[in-house]
Amino acid sequence: MTGLATRQEPRTGRLSAEDWAQAALDMIADQGVAAVAVEPLARRLGVTKGSFYWHFPSRDALLQAALERWESVEQETVFGTLEAVSDPRERLRALFRVVAHEVKPHIIYSEVLKALDHPTVQPVIDRVSQRRLDYLTASFRQAGMARADAQHRARLAYAAYVGFLQLNLQLQQSKLPHDEFEAYVEHVMSTLIPPIPPAMAA
Numbered sequence: 001m002t003g004l005a006t007r008q009e010p011r012t013g014r015l016s017a018e019d020w021a022q023a024a025l026d027m028i029a030d031q032g033v034a035a036v037a038v039e040p041l042a043r044r045l046g047v048t049k050g051s052f053y054w055h056f057p058s059r060d061a062l063l064q065a066a067l068e069r070w071e072s073v074e075q076e077t078v079f080g081t082l083e084a085v086s087d088p089r090e091r092l093r094a095l096f097r098v099v100a101h102e103v104k105p106h107i108i109y110s111e112v113l114k115a116l117d118h119p120t121v122q123p124v125i126d127r128v129s130q131r132r133l134d135y136l137t138a139s140f141r142q143a144g145m146a147r148a149d150a151q152h153r154a155r156l157a158y159a160a161y162v163g164f165l166q167l168n169l170q171l172q173q174s175k176l177p178h179d180e181f182e183a184y185v186e187h188v189m190s191t192l193i194p195p196i197p198p199a200m201a202a
Contacts, residue, residue: 015047017055017065024066029107033115036063060120067124070108074128079135088142092193095139099161100185110165133158143194157192 056062085091115121136154
């Protein structure tokens, strides 16, 4: 997902709606949802405000487009890349590794969580969270867990993800050294991903 939040360089040609949405995502990562505004974004992109109003009627419309872009790109680049992994345990391990080594998408998600009282933000977070929980639940079910156990494990995994973001990005806990972080990721995977049943392993 490294392409999700690449900083835009000033341009001389007409910007697309996607350019503005991407710039808004960059602004969210840098300063939060409340910082998204037309004038600073125009300065960042090196254009006039007229370019904005060619594509969007309001700031809220831009915020909606930015969040929907974040939602769709995440779905395509994370879940889409895992579809080829047939073994559910390996798929879960691949998912945990991908998520563990993201940076900018974590920051965007953390900033969006801070703005849950915004009417544009809440529906997007609801959809993203439900999609993630459904995906985890389905993967744990495919790994051999009963429905209720899979749902509980999915909630636990998602809670661990959100909690780790809170510790690192909102409570500003010191960043773990590389080796310690990798050991933590391995511990999370070995704790949450069910082992192969003995009958199958044999």
